[in-house]
Every structure is written in structure tokens, then in C-alpha cells.
Amino acid sequence: MTLEYIDLKYKPKRTDLVAEYTLKPAKGVSLREACEAIAGESSIGTWTDIHTLTPKIAKKLKPHVFSIKGNTIQVAYNEELFETKNIPQVLSSIAGNIFGMKKLESLRLEDIEFTKKLVQSFKGPRFGIQGIRKMTKVKKRPLVGTIVKPKLGLSASKHAKVAYGSWIGGCDIVKDDENLTSMSFNKFRERIRKTLEARKKAEKKTNEVKIYMPNVTAETKEMLKRAYFVKTQGGRYVMIDIMTCGWSALQTLRNVNLGLVIHAHRAMHAALTRNKEHGISMLTIAKVARLIGVDQLHIGTIVGKMAGPAVEVGGIEGEMEESMIKEKGHVLEQKWYGLKPTFAVCSGGLHPGLVDKLMEKLGKNIIIQAGGGIHGHPKGTTAGAKAMRQAVDAIMKKQTLRQYAKKHVELKQALDEWGS
Amino acid sequence: MTLEYIDLKYKPKRTDLVAEYTLKPAKGVSLREACEAIAGESSIGTWTDIHTLTPKIAKKLKPHVFSIKGNTIQVAYNEELFETKNIPQVLSSIAGNIFGMKKLESLRLEDIEFTKKLVQSFKGPRFGIQGIRKMTKVKKRPLVGTIVKPKLGLSASKHAKVAYGSWIGGCDIVKDDENLTSMSFNKFRERIRKTLEARKKAEKKTNEVKIYMPNVTAETKEMLKRAYFVKTQGGRYVMIDIMTCGWSALQTLRNVNLGLVIHAHRAMHAALTRNKEHGISMLTIAKVARLIGVDQLHIGTIVGKMAGPAVEVGGIEGEMEESMIKEKGHVLEQKWYGLKPTFAVCSGGLHPGLVDKLMEKLGKNIIIQAGGGIHGHPKGTTAGAKAMRQAVDAIMKKQTLRQYAKKHVELKQALDEWGS
Numbered sequence: 001m002t003l004e005y006i007d008l009k010y011k012p013k014r015t016d017l018v019a020e021y022t023l024k025p026a027k028g029v030s031l032r033e034a035c036e037a038i039a040g041e042s043s044i045g046t047w048t049d050i051h052t053l054t055p056k057i058a059k060k061l062k063p064h065v066f067s068i069k070g071n072t073i074q075v076a077y078n079e080e081l082f083e084t085k086n087i088p089q090v091l092s093s094i095a096g097n098i099f100g101m102k103k104l105e106s107l108r109l110e111d112i113e114f115t116k117k118l119v120q121s122f123k124g125p126r127f128g129i130q131g132i133r134k135m136t137k138v139k140k141r142p143l144v145g146t147i148v149k150p151k152l153g154l155s156a157s158k159h160a161k162v163a164y165g166s167w168i169g170g171c172d173i174v175k176d177d178e179n180l181t182s183m184s185f186n187k188f189r190e191r192i193r194k195t196l197e198a199r200k201k202a203e204k205k206t207n208e209v210k211i212y213m214p215n216v217t218a219e220t221k222e223m224l225k226r227a228y229f230v231k232t233q234g235g236r237y238v239m240i241d242i243m244t245c246g247w248s249a250l251q252t253l254r255n256v257n258l259g260l261v262i263h264a265h266r267a268m269h270a271a272l273t274r275n276k277e278h279g280i281s282m283l284t285i286a287k288v289a290r291l292i293g294v295d296q297l298h299i300g301t302i303v304g305k306m307a308g309p310a311v312e313v314g315g316i317e318g319e320m321e322e323s324m325i326k327e328k329g330h331v332l333e334q335k336w337y338g339l340k341p342t343f344a345v346c347s348g349g350l351h352p353g354l355v356d357k358l359m360e361k362l363g364k365n366i367i368i369q370a371g372g373g374i375h376g377h378p379k380g381t382t383a384g385a386k387a388m389r390q391a392v393d394a395i396m397k398k399q400t401l402r403q404y405a406k407k408h409v410e411l412k413q414a415l416d417e418w419g420s
Numbered sequence: 421m422t423l424e425y426i427d428l429k430y431k432p433k434r435t436d437l438v439a440e441y442t443l444k445p446a447k448g449v450s451l452r453e454a455c456e457a458i459a460g461e462s463s464i465g466t467w468t469d470i471h472t473l474t475p476k477i478a479k480k481l482k483p484h485v486f487s488i489k490g491n492t493i494q495v496a497y498n499e500e501l502f503e504t505k506n507i508p509q510v511l512s513s514i515a516g517n518i519f520g521m522k523k524l525e526s527l528r529l530e531d532i533e534f535t536k537k538l539v540q541s542f543k544g545p546r547f548g549i550q551g552i553r554k555m556t557k558v559k560k561r562p563l564v565g566t567i568v569k570p571k572l573g574l575s576a577s578k579h580a581k582v583a584y585g586s587w588i589g590g591c592d593i594v595k596d597d598e599n600l601t602s603m604s605f606n607k608f609r610e611r612i613r614k615t616l617e618a619r620k621k622a623e624k625k626t627n628e629v630k631i632y633m634p635n636v637t638a639e640t641k642e643m644l645k646r647a648y649f650v651k652t653q654g655g656r657y658v659m660i661d662i663m664t665c666g667w668s669a670l671q672t673l674r675n676v677n678l679g680l681v682i683h684a685h686r687a688m689h690a691a692l693t694r695n696k697e698h699g700i701s702m703l704t705i706a707k708v709a710r711l712i713g714v715d716q717l718h719i720g721t722i723v724g725k726m727a728g729p730a731v732e733v734g735g736i737e738g739e740m741e742e743s744m745i746k747e748k749g750h751v752l753e754q755k756w757y758g759l760k761p762t763f764a765v766c767s768g769g770l771h772p773g774l775v776d777k778l779m780e781k782l783g784k785n786i787i788i789q790a791g792g793g794i795h796g797h798p799k800g801t802t803a804g805a806k807a808m809r810q811a812v813d814a815i816m817k818k819q820t821l822r823q824y825a826k827k828h829v830e831l832k833q834a835l836d837e838w839g840s
Contacts, residue, residue: 057573100690246666270520
């Protein structure tokens with residue numbers, strides 16, 4: 001039997017997952033034909049009629065392309081097509097083979113709206129924004145973080161020393177860089193031990209709660225071993241490169257439920273997300289990450305060294321923070337059914353002179369991270385951390401950075417170095 | 421200190437991992453500047469000078485952009501920048517943040533040449549081509565496989581029935597589709613039990629070795645549970661969607677070393693690999709998959725429903741099969757240091773009428789898989805399997821498909837249905 005998937009009169013049911021795509025058909029292929037191919041290949045179809053597909057199966061499981069606006073289409077899939085608790089399976093269906101089809105010139109998955117049953121099968125963040133604010137005792141202002149720099153090269157001892165310098169300057173958070181795991185010159189266990197010792201000292205000195213985020217990126221079992229080790233050493237956080245480790249391992253890390261906050265770095269995301277005509281949107285990735293349960297996720301900066309327009313970054317932050325957001329542009333509605341919100345992390349080329357613009361765009365519920373923008377301060381790491389914290393304090397006190405810099409020399413030095 | 425990474429006189433050392441990229445600088449950015457940004461961000465640099473980067477670290481660890489030809493560059497990285505046994509870490513470095521840099525318009529990772537130390541830290545395939553030929557007792561011809569269709573919708577019993585029909589028609593292999601895991605209408609354990617029972621019967625009837633490849637795609641621990649279950653039920657294979665599960669989980673599956681052949685489906689790869697200007701090449705993904713140790717990997721078809729030009733598909737097959745291949749086009753040399761070769765799987769829109777062209781291009785060391793091209797046969801699944809096996813036999817006997825079809829009715833019906 002030949003199936004037809006386009007039905008513009010179809011109204012999605014509560015039990016339908018909805019995906020939004022933008023596409024370009026290949027030369028000589030009509031938009032209609034391209035839509036039919038996408039809907040079939042992402043669900044129950046193949047390229048030719050087959051004997052094994054009965055009308056009963058087709059009626060129950062065939063998806064419906066119910067909206068076509070320009071090159072943007074929406075497809076409703078019966079949730080029975082998906083396995084609960086299994087992100088890879090969902091993506092293999094609706095973000096799988098279709099990207100490679102000859103009938104398409106290009107395809108981008110813009111958004112997914114998950115059903116209640118699917119959402120509730122995942123854990124979501126264990127801590128989320130409120131849990132992290134409670135843990136750090138930072139109630140209103142953005143959290144300030146740094147990445148130890150250089151990315152690679154420091155010994156475990158030097159790493160701990162740079163971390164200490166950052167904390168006492170005013171950073172709440174110190175994190176490993178995305179490519180720092182267990183290196184010949186800086187072994188994981190030694191680094192964790194020494195850096196967590198330094199954290200204790202910094203907490204004593206500053207009377208503030210300090211956070212260290214060790215990068216546990218590795219093969220799954222090794223990753224879990226490292227996370228357990230962090231736990232036994234008194235750590236509160238782990239960080240993971242979610243894109244290069246992959247969704248199965250991320251689900252595993254969340255499911256073992258060690259009581260550690262999970263910080264998600266998104267290195268490699270832009271290989272998928274950057275091209276506006278082909279790939280997968282960052283919004284989709286952010287939704288999936290919240291569903292699985294990352295407590296913190298990098299979303300870009302609007303300002304800084306990484307690409308990402310304001311409207312996009314803001315949209316992602318909204319999706320991670322709100323319990324439900326209304327359709328705007330291509331953003332599908334998503335109810336989160338009680339899953340906690342994820343804390344948005346802004347990182348990449350930030351320095352104190354950019355804090356005003358950043359907070360103006362994204363508000364106070366963000367984590368501001370700077371590497372070079374702290375360790376590159378003319379007076380070094382501790383001064384850099386002071387400057388960044390001063391910049392945040394300035395905005396919280398409704399002063400301009402330049403006003404506040406009059407009585408705060410480290411901020412002044414930073415603004416003079418990098419501009420404001 | 422300011423680092424400079426471009427050094428066209430630099431000769432890569434044996435201890436250097438080499439990566440090849442093609443790039444487009446952003447407007448107003450020179451190629452030189454773009455190269456410097458890539459090399460820094462993928463190793464030890466950041467966007468500004470920092471105090472914590474010492475000359476000693478820089479001398480030891482800074483990478484060298486040693487070749488710039490048009491928009492194609494090669495970068496040599498000291499292997500100390502990478503953790504052995506940790507693919508996610510390697511990718512977070514050289515396929516991480518750089519895709520998102522504002523200084524670039526687009527970036528594509530074309531190839532990686534791994535060092536001996538890195539290669540030898542991975543297991544590679546446990547079986548590889550020779551192991552699979554030994555297991556199946558198929559010495560020279562391509563293996564013939566099918567995917568049970570429709571992708572989703574059949575009950576476990578019907579699934580087993582379709583599998584049985586495929587095997588007795590002549591398929592060596594029956595596999596689950598990429599989005600079939602454990603569904604409400606077809607539970608994993610029931611399907612595996614019933615389909616492996618059907619396999620036994622088919623082996624008895626045909627006196628051939630038959631393979632079933634159950635899809636264990638899931639969160640890592642659940643994936644391993646399912647793989648163990650397959651093992652306890654007498655299965656010989658598992659399949660996994662490597663792109664949606666991710667590299668950490670794939671390494672885990674290989675490392676637990678259950679004695680099961682690992683079949684790698686690449687659903688979602690084209691979101692990364694298809695755009696020739698941005699993303700990651702399929703060649704790179706194939707190399708990484710062989711390194712970790714998949715025994716079989718989908719590589720496309722040249723002919724069929726999925727995109728992939730002949731030169732590209734052939735190049736990937738070469739890299740997976742040869743112990744070492746010489747530079748051709750942008751392909752870097754790779755010594756495999758004894759790691760076994762991966763069996764290339766051709767899948768996507770194939771039918772018997774395409775087998776001659778496929779074997780002409782790719783030879784006999786391939787696995788030919790067809791879903792619609794078997795279950796869509798006018799006389800049904802078993803006839804479809806017969807036709808596909810007949811097509812392979814024809815080419816092995818150096819006859820044309822049409823010649824052979826004169827005495828083989830199922831092949832004739834297939835050729836009449838789909839052309840040849």
C-alpha cells in the first residue's frame with residue numbers, strides 16, 4: 001500500500017510528538033514529494049511499497065505532515081513510535097537517516113515538542129537553577145565562573161593554584177576546559193584532589209561557597225569512575241562534554257544519580273547547529289539536554305568569540321528556564337511537567353567589559369564564565385576574578401561599569417585593557 | 421606571550437596527530453588569522469594573552485599549521501594534547517569549539533591521522549572482515565542482508581516471521597531498523613527470543629549460518645543489559661546507532677567485550693557529514709569507528725536513496741579495509757598497527773538491479789543490505805531475498821543480471837519491478 005503523509009487538516013493530538021523542520025528539496029523534487037519522503041523515512045516508511053506494511057499498522061503509526069509554511073514543515077508523530085527513556089532512539093527516528101536523503105538538498109531539525117509521556121519518562125535536572133542557588137547561597141546575581149587556562153599544559157598543582165587564585169578573587173565557579181581530562185602532565189585524580197583541597201582553603205578565606213567542576217568526559221564506565229571519585233573527594237559538581245560523549249552516556253551519568261550537579265559543555269555542537277539550512281538547532285539540543293537532566297548548559301554569549309545571534313541565544317535561555325513558553329518564530333510550545341529548569345551558562349570570549357550588555361540581554365539567571373577574560377587581566381588571575389565580580393556587582397547595583405570602576409581598580413584595569 | 425601557530429617549514433613528527441580542515445574565514449578575517457584561531461582554540465590557546473601560559477608549556481604543546489593549500493590546512497598536534505582511550509576528549513579538542521568561532525564562516529574536519537600511541541590504545545574490531553567471514557562461512561561473496569520492514573509496527577512474532585522468510589530466501593543477515601528498540605508493540609526481549617528461535621529453524625532448513633542483528637540502542641546501562649541478553653539467548657551480533665548513542669557508549673560496548681559482533685548504524689551522520697563546507701567528514705567518522713572497534717559500518721551505496729558520491733564512498737571503504745592507504749585527495753595516511761579492518765555495509769534504497777553497479781565499484785568485501793528492495797518484491801519477502809542472493813551469485817559467476825535472470829524467476833521479477 002502507498003502511504004500519503006501530508007494532511008493539512010490534521011490536528012496534532014496530545015499523544016503526538018511534533019517536529020519542525022526547514023528543508024530544501026533536491027533539484028527536480030517537489031516540496032510535497034520531499035515532505036512525504038521525510039515523514040516516511042523518519043517513521044514507518046521506505047522507498048518502495050512493501051507487503052509487510054498492513055493498513056492497521058499504517059493507520060495507527062503513520063505520521064502527519066500537518067503544516068507547510070514556505071520551507072518550514074511540522075510533522076506529528078504518534079508517541080508509540082518512540083521508546084520512553086531513550087533519547088538515541090528518538091533521534092535515530094526523527095533526526096536520523098533523513099539528513100542524508102537524495103530527495104533533499106538540505107534539512108534542518110528546528111525544534112521538537114515532546115509529549116507528556118515522553119517528558120515524564122526522563123528525570124530532568126536534579127538541582128536546576130533553584131538547587132544551585134541554594135547550594136551556592138547566591139540568591140540573585142549571576143554566578144561568576146572561570147575556566148582554568150591555558151586549556152592544557154598546567155600540572156595538577158599549578159591548576160589548583162590558578163583555581164585558588166580565581167576563587168579568592170571572587171569567582172564562584174572554576175571549571176576544567178573541555179579538552180582537559182586525564183593527561184600525561186595532569187592526571188585526573190591528582191588534579192581533583194589538589195583542586196578540591198584548594199577549594200576548601202578558598203572557602204575558608206572568603207567565607208563563600210566555591211564550586212569546582214571537574215571534566216569527567218570519557219568512555220562511560222571510566223566517566224562514572226571519575227564521577228564517583230569526585231564524589232568521594234567532597235566534590236559537588238561534574239562537567240561533561242555532552243556532544244562528544246553522546247546522549248547514551250549523558251543519560252547514564254544522570255541516571256546513576258550521584259547527587260552531583262551536572263554541568264554540560266557543548267563542544268562540537270556548532271558542527272551540527274551552525275549552518276542555518278542543514279543540521280540540528282541548538283534549541284533542540286538544549287531541550288534534549290534539559291529533558292535528560294543537565295543542571296547547567298552552555299548556550300553562547302551574544303557577545304564574545306563564538307557565533308550566536310541575540311534572538312537565538314535568548315530563545316534557548318527561555319526554553320531552559322521557563323516551565324512553558326509560547327510559540328514564537330519557529331519555537332514549538334513545550335510543557336515541562338515539573339522538570340526543573342536548567343541554568344544557562346554564557347561562555348566564550350567574555351570579559352568584564354561585556355557584562356553589562358550580556359545581563360541586559362539575558363538577565364540575572366545566568367552563569368557568566370570567562371577564561372582569557374580573567375587570566376588575561378593585566379594584573380593576573382586574582383585581579384581578573386575581582387574585576388569580573390565587580391562588573392557583576394556594578395550591574396546589580398544599577399551602576400555603569402565605568403562608574404563602578406572609579407572605585408574598583410581591577411575593573412578599571414580590565415576595561416582599559418579590553419574596552420567596555 | 422603571543423603564540424604563532426603557522427609554520428610552513430614544520431615537519432610533523434611521529435608523535436604528532438595530524439588533522440586536515442577546510443575552512444572559510446569570516447568577512448574581514450584573513451586566512452592566516454583564521455588558521456591561528458583554529459590552532460589555538462583546538463589546543464592550548466584562548467582569545468587573549470594570559471599570564472598562566474609559560475614558554476615551556478607553549479614550546480612543548482603548541483600545534484603547528486604546517487600546510488595551507490587554498491582553503492585546506494593541515495595541523496600537527498603533539499599527542500600529549502590527547503588522552504589515550506578517550507575519543508570524546510580527542511574530538512572535544514580538534515572537533516570542538518572551533519566549529520562555532522566567529523572568525524570562521526564555515527569549517528569542515530576532513531580527516532585525522534592518529535599516532536601509533538593513540539591507535540594502539542584502542543581495541544579496534546574484535547572480529548573484522550575475516551572474523552565475520554569465518555563465522556558465517558561465506559568466504560568470497562558479499563554478504564546479503566535485510567532490514568525488517570516496516571521500520572516500526574510489526575509485533576515481535578511478525579518480526580520473527582519476516583526474518584525467517586528473509587533467511588530461507590537466502591539472506592545471511594537480518595537486522596532491526598535503526599529506530600526499532602523496545603517498543604510498546606514489540607518489546608525487545610520478546611523480539612530477540614522469537615527472532616533467534618526463527619534463526620535456528622532457518623539454519624536447520626538452509627544448512628547455512630544465519631545472523632540476526634538486534635538493535636541495542638539505548639542509555640548505556642540499558643544497552644549493555646540488552647547486549648548481555650542477546651548473548652544469553654545465543655545471539656552473535658548486536659547493532660547500535662553510533663551517532664545518536666555517542667562515542668562514550670560505543671567505547672563501552674566494545675570494551676565490555678562480550679564476544680558479539682558489533683554492527684554500527686550511522687543514522688544522523690549526514691547532519692554532520694553532508695555539507696561539504698561545514699561539519700565533519702564521513703571518512704573521519706569511519707576512522708574513529710574502526711579505532712573504537714566496530715566490526716561493520718554503514719558507508720552508503722553510491723547507488724540508492726541516500727546521498728554519497730562514488731569517490732567518497734569508495735574512499736571510506738578503502739580506509740576501513742586497508743591496513744594503510746596512501747594519500748589521495750585530502751585523505752591522510754593512516755597506519756592501523758594491527759587493528760582489524762571493518763566490514764563495509766552498503767544500505768539505503770538498494771535492490772537486486774543495483775547489485776552489478778555496486779559490486780563493480782566496491783568489490784566483493786561488502787555487505788549488501790536491502791529493506792524495501794527485498795520486502796517490496798512483487799512476490800514478497802522470501803522471493804525478494806532469493807532475488808537479491810541470485811543477483812550476487814550472478815556477478816560472482818560473471819554473468820549479467822539479465823542473463824542470470826533467464827533461469828532465476830525471482831531475480832527476473834525484481835528486475836522487471838525496479839529496473840536494472
